[in-house]
Amino acid sequence: MDYVATFLEIINENNEASVHFNFRLVHQDTGQSVFVSSLRNVFNEKTSFTCWGLPKFMKKSDLVTLGYLKDDCLEIECDLTVIKVGEIDVPPPDLVQNLGDLLESQVGVDVTFKVKEEAFQAHRILLATRLPVFMAELYGPLSDKRKRSIVVEDMAPRVFKALLHFVYKDRFPAMDDLDGSEYEEMGKHMLVAADRYGMERMKLMCESILCNRLSxxxxxxxxxxxxxxxxxxxxxxxxxxxxxxxxxxxxxxxxxxxxxxxxxxxxxxxxxxxxxxxxxx
The missing domain is CATH 1.25.40 (Serine Threonine Protein Phosphatase 5, Tetratricopeptide repeat)
Known part of the structure; x- marks a missing residue:
């Protein structure tokens, strides 16, 4: 062969690592090393190889002439940096938590809903994003863009509050204070609200609640x-x-x-x- 090849191989199976390595040649007479090549690669089980390198590192004749190959001996230094993939912990998504905090803080609210004797404040753009009915009512061609108060008929305040909770947090509020029959009744009211405002996921979750409580x-x-x-x-x-x-x-x-x-x-x-x-x- 006219060339010298150099490779690195990952020994442990089913491991994943990002590897950065530099190859340096050591002169046989002076002992000084010079930089030759730098490579970076990711080893994992999805790749079809367990080793990586240079099949044509340098010509043998050049190595002899330069004094690096002598008496069939060649010394190569390798500076190796290994970063194990997955060592950096990534926190779970927190968008829902952030939206829930926004509802609780009331920062930036720009619309008020009057439900019987109670009032609930929210954010127009978020409601329109989550509920098709509010997209039409708040931003449709016939909507009043300056409207800041909406009266909600035929709905209990607790049900509307639960609807808002679901809009912002994508889950039902805690209902530990309700007994079995009250919980079932609340599920029916929330189903009606979900159907009214086009909340399909919430509606299916209400269906599941009622399905499990059939008698x-x-x-x-x-x-x-x-x-x-x-x-x-x-x-x-x-x-x-x-x-x-x-x-x-x-x-x-x-x-x-x-x-x-x-x-x-x-x-x-x-x-x-x-x-x-x-x-x-």
């Missing part, structure tokens, strides 16, 4: 709610709950059944038809 006493009322607010997953869950173990007679004796008959007569007829068929089987 013979509540399923009829929940089914009506699901039908009215186009909650297909919750509606299917209610129907499966009624169909399972043939609960239709027990559901018919519940308080919410009369409302189910009035609000969803076709659906009620289908439930009885399915029940009759299952009994024949």
């Amino acid at each position: 013979v006493e509540t399923v009829a009322a929940t089914l009506v709610l699901a039908d009215q607010h186009h909650c297909s997953k919750l509606k299917d869950a209610c129907i499966r709950f009624i169909d399972s173990s043939n609960r239709i007679d027990d559901v018919a004796a519940s308080q919410g059944y009369e409302n189910l008959k009035r609000a969803c007569p076709v659906l009620t007829a289908e439930l009885w038809e399915k029940s009759a068929k299952s009994r024949k089987l």
Whole structure:
């Protein structure tokens, strides 16, 4: 071979490291070293190689002439710097925390919502970003850009406060003070609010809450709610709950059944038809 090759190889498997290395040649007579080449590379399991270097480092004839190769001996110094990838801890995303702090601090608020006897302040641009309804109301072609106060009808203050909490923090507020039935009722009100303002993720989370709390006493009322607010997953869950173990007679004796008959007569007829068929089987 006419050339001398030099390579570095990573020995430990499944390791990842960023490597910076300099090659220096040592003169056989003087012992002085000179810089020749500098390389940088990342070794990891995704790459198809475990070594990296120069297949044509220098010609043998040049090394002999310059006094670096003598009696088949060549001395190379390597200055090596290894930075293990992952040693720098990156904190988790804090955007949601920052937005929540913005809501709590009330810094820069520019719109007020009046809900019954209570008032809630917020940021127009953030609301418009998160809620399609507010995008149209606050920034649409027919909107009043100078409007600073909005009256919210047909909603309890606690529900609107929970809606705002979700808008800024992408999660529900703590509701530890509510008992089981109150928690379920709050879930229904939040579902209505989510549907009203186009918060699809919040709406699905409310559906999940109500789905996990279905009972013979509540399923009829929940089914009506699901039908009215186009909650297909919750509606299917209610129907499966009624169909399972043939609960239709027990559901018919519940308080919410009369409302189910009035609000969803076709659906009620289908439930009885399915029940009759299952009994024949």
